[in-house]
Amino acid sequence: MTEIAATTAPTTSATPAQRRVALDAMGGDHAPAEVVAGAIQAAREYGVGVLLVGPQDAIRAELAKQDTAGLDLEIVHTDEVIGMDEHPAEAVRTKKRNSITLSHQLVRDGKALGAVSAGNSGAVMAAAIFTFRRLRGIDRPAFGAVVPAAGGSQTLVLDIGANTDCKPPYLLQFALMGAVYMKSVLGIGSPRVGLLANGEEETKGDQLTQEAHQLIKAAAPTAGINFIGNVEGRDINAGTVDVVVCDGFVGNVVLKLSEGLAKMLLGVIRAELTANIVSKAGALLARPAFDRVRKTIDYEEYGGVPVLGVNGVSVICHGSSHAKAIKNAIRVALQTADARLPERISEGIGQLQAQFPSESAETAETPEAASS
Numbered sequence: 001m002t003e004i005a006a007t008t009a010p011t012t013s014a015t016p017a018q019r020r021v022a023l024d025a026m027g028g029d030h031a032p033a034e035v036v037a038g039a040i041q042a043a044r045e046y047g048v049g050v051l052l053v054g055p056q057d058a059i060r061a062e063l064a065k066q067d068t069a070g071l072d073l074e075i076v077h078t079d080e081v082i083g084m085d086e087h088p089a090e091a092v093r094t095k096k097r098n099s100i101t102l103s104h105q106l107v108r109d110g111k112a113l114g115a116v117s118a119g120n121s122g123a124v125m126a127a128a129i130f131t132f133r134r135l136r137g138i139d140r141p142a143f144g145a146v147v148p149a150a151g152g153s154q155t156l157v158l159d160i161g162a163n164t165d166c167k168p169p170y171l172l173q174f175a176l177m178g179a180v181y182m183k184s185v186l187g188i189g190s191p192r193v194g195l196l197a198n199g200e201e202e203t204k205g206d207q208l209t210q211e212a213h214q215l216i217k218a219a220a221p222t223a224g225i226n227f228i229g230n231v232e233g234r235d236i237n238a239g240t241v242d243v244v245v246c247d248g249f250v251g252n253v254v255l256k257l258s259e260g261l262a263k264m265l266l267g268v269i270r271a272e273l274t275a276n277i278v279s280k281a282g283a284l285l286a287r288p289a290f291d292r293v294r295k296t297i298d299y300e301e302y303g304g305v306p307v308l309g310v311n312g313v314s315v316i317c318h319g320s321s322h323a324k325a326i327k328n329a330i331r332v333a334l335q336t337a338d339a340r341l342p343e344r345i346s347e348g349i350g351q352l353q354a355q356f357p358s359e360s361a362e363t364a365e366t367p368e369a370a371s372s
Helices: 033-046 056-063 088-094 099-108 121-132 168-184 207-223 248-273 277-297 323-338 341-353
Strands: 002-004 020-024 049-054 073-077 114-117 142-148 154-158 192-196 226-231 243-245 304-308 314-317
Touching: 020 033, 020 099, 020 323, 033 049, 033 056, 033 073, 033 323, 049 056, 049 099, 056 073, 088 121, 099 114, 099 121, 114 121, 114 323, 121 304, 121 314, 142 168, 142 248, 154 168, 154 248, 168 192, 168 207, 168 243, 168 304, 168 341, 192 207, 192 248, 207 226, 207 341, 248 277, 304 323, 304 341, 314 323
Parallel strands: 002 073, 020 049, 020 114, 049 073, 114 314, 154 243, 192 226, 192 243
Antiparallel strands: 142 154, 142 304, 304 314
């Protein structure tokens, strides 16, 4: 394990072949202890290098508690940290060497394949936009979340909170980005894309949903989107759709409801299995099955969600992430980088530009314009 001194600035000398991920060591409710533990697990399990960004004394203290022999772990020191309650864009602008932004700069400058943080999600989005910039043709980058579905499949829901107020073209771009992610990263040949509504008919939903439906329907052949029309909330986990598109307000409610329901169900099952001597005996036999169910619906198994629509790899984790989630988020960053996702999205968006120009095509590619 080595360290980069506080005065060291990112350079372009590193090679991507190093297979390193830049990790915000101070992001989340359980930082730095759980974040550092997750980095160690990832380094050991995936054979990846991890750049731990944050106060060197705090990180060094956590590393000293565990066996790190032979692991590629490096400290990139900074004293600047963005709190969960700080205004994202303002904090990113004023704290030039905060741990979130510095993680993204390491990616930009070729020292890492991707950036991972469990910190302030708005700051992660702002740092990704300011550092990587939007892909040309993308009006609003989005957060996507992978949730479990029937038959062992997975469904990507986006947006889950980055854009609470959307226009129809944004949802079209979400549909394309989601399809590209599921195809490139998860290997689904022709991802089924649905628009979340309160009914399957084209006339269902509010004005945004109805207009977005017609726009996606018209663009689907050009963009190669396998659009199956409107889907309802019950379809998200049914295994009948691969990408569910909605605005960030609705998507965030869906995600938090799913997490709460999963936690409640696990608690109920656990309580019933330990209610009496008979059920405890049965629990011993049912434990392998219960463990498989718990693994399927545990959000920490999925690690983090990518920022889709920026020219680089950025992964945001749940604020309450423990070591397992951090480890898996690093895996997501590696998969996203290996799939060259930004390039794949850029290619797809390019096919839409002539027929369906975006707002970003008419505005300067500046961080201010991108984050408005």
